[in-house]
Amino acid sequence: MGISISHGSQGEERRSGLSIQQLGQHLAHVLTARDWNQVRHLFDGSFGGDLDIEPTHAGRIADILRAAAEHHLMPEGWAREADLFANAARRASRAGEPWTWR
Template identity: 45%
Template sequence: MGRNISHGTNPDGEIRRSYTTIGNLADQVAHVLPAADWRRLQPILKHGSGDPFDVPPHLAASTAALLRKAADHRLMPDDWAEEARELAAAADQAAGRGEMWSWR
């Protein structure tokens, strides 16, 4: 099981990642960001249930900025940086269109 995240690059316009991958990315992001930044991302990356949720455009924009900040950190491993950048691009696209960023 996993998440289908809107505004991605696959043929269905999604990013598909397992819960484990999202959880591991969250751990990496938490390791490199200041606590205040991590607290802003935590509700999205460590969403408490498998229930679908939507992120409003303004929050998607700030999420994208924080994911890029984490991706650019010198301690972020390259493979996890790539994952963070892909999510940031999807969040930016949703925000730019004024659409909800959907996690299903």
């Protein structure tokens, strides 16, 4: 199943549910339990529908994903993916728009 995420570098980013879940496995490994619990619903493979994330919450998610991308244990390719998601969340937050997942 493909998932479209708004506010990507070229408009929308599209990723498979499996690749998002694989990113989640890496996020779970490098994030604190508190931070993981704030993003788990997006990356643990249970996402199953449309979601609009409020701009302030998208900003918090951006900070969490950026920290994960910069973590020394995050593999380079997955760090780039986490950074891409962080940038999209930050764009939505700065624009004052919902960050949408469809």
